[in-house]
């Protein structure tokens with residue numbers, strides 16, 4: 001359009017704890033198995049030494065040779081070890097599971113609350129838009145934007161392409177009209193756009209914008225532009241998203257590339273929007289990509 005302007009790959013703490021607990025558990029079980037093997041070997045050795053080679057044959061406990069007592073004692077020791085591994089030190093036991101479930105539930109609750117808030121916000125915007133549409137049928141509110149095929153319009157508060165004819169197209173269409181924009185878009189430009197009434201939307205109370213009118217909502221911006229038969233909403237992503245439902249026309253420059261960015265044009269709903277004209281232009285030294293000027297009117 002007209003001017004220039006984590007993913008978090010980290011394994012989270014819970015996952016690390018889970019891995020550490022699993023590693024400990026494997027070690028514990030390995031050690032138990034080692035103990036079992038050692039006990040079998042030791043006990044057979046006791047029997048062989050005591051009964052076959054008759055070592056200390058004279059030592060008798062309750063009428064049994066000493067090897068029997070040694071075997072029983074070791075077996076009891078092994079039972080205690082098994083109890084310790086499977087009952088006392090169960091790292092991922094019931095308590096641990098309950099703790100994990102509680103954590104998961106609280107995470108889900110936070111997610112649900114966020115979705116609910118988003119939903120309420122969208123519903124409010126929709127309701128306000130419907131009221132606005134009923135009260136306002138005089139002028140043609142127009143969104144004007146340039147967006148890549150994956151709807152990217154900018155990155156890091158800058159435009160991400162140079163398209164000379166798009167700048168001219170923007171200038172031609174908006175000349176003499178009101179241009180309404182979000183505070184971030186305004187700040188991405190070197191100065192207010194000349195020969196147009198610049199209207200900047202912000203939630204900040206004492207915001208000052210040189211050569212521009214400052215307002216605090218989209219509806220207030222449109223009120224300021226009520227004498228204009230075609231006010232233009234010129235971005236960025238936040239403002240497009242909130243105003244697409246109250247607009248009558250979209251002047252979209254579709255840039256034929258898939259690009260990375262952090263600001264997006266909303267998805268166009270073709271049940272609502274009708275393409276009425278389109279004009280394709282090709283990449284050259286003044287244009288980074290092929291692009292098409294498309295006009296949509298609300299059905």
Ligand SMILES: NC(=O)c1ccc[n+]([C@@H]2O[C@H](COP(=O)([O-])OP(=O)(O)OC[C@H]3O[C@@H](n4cnc5c(N)ncnc54)[C@H](OP(=O)(O)O)[C@@H]3O)[C@@H](O)[C@H]2O)c1
Nearest residue numbers: 001005145146154157158182185202203235236237238239
């Ligand atoms: N390709 C294009 O056609 C095009 C056109 C324009 C912009 N862009 C790009 O888009 C990006 C900027 O877009 P963006 O989404 O980050 O920001 P933006 O829409 O330009 O501005 C967002 C700001 O507008 C204010 N705002 C939003 N909704 C409001 C409301 N309901 N009431 C009052 N104030 C409200 C807030 O300002 P405060 O924080 O001050 O409260 C908010 O931070 C940049 O990369 C720019 O280059 C591209």
